Amino acid sequence: MRQGSGESEEPEGDAEGLFSMGDLAAAASTEGADGRRFHDGPQARRLLGVKEIHAEPAAADSLRGRQIIARFPEARLIETDSHWGIPHLHGNEGNVERWVRVKRETLVLGERKSFGVRPNGRSADWIAPGLSNGCAMACAYCCVPRRKGFANPITVFTDVERVLSSLGRHIAGLGRKEEPNQCDEQAWVYDIGENGDCSVDDLISDNTADLIRAFRRRPTAKASFATKFVNPDLLRLDPQGRTRIRFSVMPPDDSRLLDIRTSPVPDRIAAAADFLDAGYEVHFNLSPVVIRPGWEQAWGDLLRAMDDVLPQRVKGQAAAEIILLTHNQDLHQVNLGWHPRAESALWRPEIQQSKRSENGSWNVRYRNATKAQAVDALSHLIEERAPWMRVRYAF
Numbered sequence: 070m071r072q073g074s075g076e077s078e079e080p081e082g083d084a085e086g087l088f089s090m091g092d093l094a095a096a097a098s099t100e101g102a103d104g105r106r107f108h109d110g111p112q113a114r115r116l117l118g119v120k121e122i123h124a125e126p127a128a129a130d131s132l133r134g135r136q137i138i139a140r141f142p143e144a145r146l147i148e149t150d151s152h153w154g155i156p157h158l159h160g161n162e163g164n165v166e167r168w169v170r171v172k173r174e175t176l177v178l179g180e181r182k183s184f185g186v187r188p189n190g191r192s193a194d195w196i197a198p199g200l201s202n203g204c205a206m207a208c209a210y211c212c213v214p215r216r217k218g219f220a221n222p223i224t225v226f227t228d229v230e231r232v233l234s235s236l237g238r239h240i241a242g243l244g245r246k247e248e249p250n251q252c253d254e255q256a257w258v259y260d261i262g263e264n265g266d267c268s269v270d271d272l273i274s275d276n277t278a279d280l281i282r283a284f285r286r287r288p289t290a291k292a293s294f295a296t297k298f299v300n301p302d303l304l305r306l307d308p309q310g311r312t313r314i315r316f317s318v319m320p321p322d323d324s325r326l327l328d329i330r331t332s333p334v335p336d337r338i339a340a341a342a343d344f345l346d347a348g349y350e351v352h353f354n355l356s357p358v359v360i361r362p363g364w365e366q367a368w369g370d371l372l373r374a375m376d377d378v379l380p381q382r383v384k385g386q387a388a389a390e391i392i393l394l395t396h397n398q399d400l401h402q403v404n405l406g407w408h409p410r411a412e413s414a415l416w417r418p419e420i421q422q423s424k425r426s427e428n429g430s431w432n433v434r435y436r437n438a439t440k441a442q443a444v445d446a447l448s449h450l451i452e453e454r455a456p457w458m459r460v461r462y463a464f
C-alpha cells in the first residue's frame with residue numbers, strides 16, 4: 070500500500086471543463102460491433118456473479134449507480150448508510166471462510182468523500198482519487214484487505230464526475246512537466262487504480278472507461294494502472310497513448326499458487342501487443358518478487374519467455390517496475406484460514422523484518438541485505454535475458 074499525505078479536498082469544478090457528464094453518457098453507449106462485450110461472456114461471469122449489491126441511497130440514485138444496478142438485475146439490493154460500515158462484510162473474521170465467495174457475489178456502491186490527489190514518485194508522480202477499492206481477484210499477498218477488513222469485495226464509487234473534476238483541476242494546475250523523471254519523460258503520471266484492478270472494474274461499469282477517455286485529452290498527463298486481468302473490452306477505448314497499462318508478471322508457478330482468480334501470466338504477456346496496438350503504452354510490473362528456493366531460475370525462465378514471445382514494438386517502449394513482496398501479519402493470519410499453502414512461500418521470518426505501519430498493523434518485508442541481493446540478482450537476469458526492459462525503479 071503506498072502511503073501519501075492523505076490530503077482531502079472537495080472539488081469545485083474542472084478548470085478547463087473537459088471532464089463532464091458528457092463523457093459518462095458517451096461511455097455508457099459503447100459496445101462492440103456485434104453488440105456483445107467480454108463482460109457479457111462466461112469468463113467474466115465466473116469471476117463476477119453478483120448476487121447482492123449494498124448501496125448508499127445517493128449512490129443507488131446516481132446515474133452510474135442506476136447503470137450498475139440495471140447491469141445485475143438478479144442481484145438483491147440492500148441499502149446501507151455507509152460503504153465503509155457494513156458489519157457482515159468488513160472486519161469480521163467469520164468471513165475468512167467466505168473470502169472468495171464474497172468477492173464474486175457482492176458489490177458495494179458508495180460515494181467518495183475525499184478527492185485529494187496524493188504525491189507518489191515511484192510508480193507514478195501522483196495517486197489519483199480512485200473510482201473503486203477492493204477486488205474480485207484474490208491474490209494472497211494483496212495489500213488492499215489490510216484497509217478493508219477481512220472480506221474485500223469491490224466498492225464502486227458512483228460520483229464519477231467529481232473525481233474527474235478534481236483530476237482535471239489538478240492537471241490544469243500543474244501545467245507542463247519541466248523535468249523528466251523515471252515516472253515519465255514528459256507527462257505527469259497519475260495512478261488511477263491504487264486500491265483495485267481497473268480491468269476488472271470495467272466488467273462492472275464504465276468507471277475505468279471514463280478515466281481513460283478523460284486522459285486522452287490531456288497532453289501533459291497520463292493515466293497508469295497495474296493489472297493482473299486481461300479484459301479485451303478495454304481494447305475499445307482508444308486511449309491515444311495517454312494511458313499506461315502495467316501488466317503484472319511473476320513466474321507462472323508462483324502465480325498459480327498466489328494469484329488466485331487472475332488471468333494466467335502467459336495470457337497477460339500475450340495481450341501486451343494487442344493493448345499496444347489499441348493505443349496503450351504497455352509496461353510490466355515484475356511484482357511481487359517472492360524469494361523462495363529456485364526463485365532466480367524461475368524469474369530467468371520468465372524473462373527468457375518474455376523475450377521470445379514479445380514483438381519488437383512492445384519491447385521498444387516497455388519499461389518495468391521491480392517490487393519485492395511486502396506482506397502483513399494480520400493478512401498472514403487471514404490466509405492461514407483460507408489458503409495456508411500460500412503462506413509457505415510468503416511467510417519467511419528467517420529472511421524478513423517487521424515494521425509497524427501507519428494504521429498500527431505490522432508489515433513484513435525482506436531484510437535490507439536480502440532485498441538488495443535480490444534486486445541485484447534480478448537486474449543481472451534482466452540484462453542477460455531481456456536487455457530491452459528498462460527498469461524504472463526497484464522497491
Ligand code: SF4
Pocket residue numbers: 203204205206207208210211212213264265266296297331
Ligand atoms: S489483482 Fe491487485 S487488487 Fe486484485 S487481489 Fe490481486 S493484488 Fe489485490
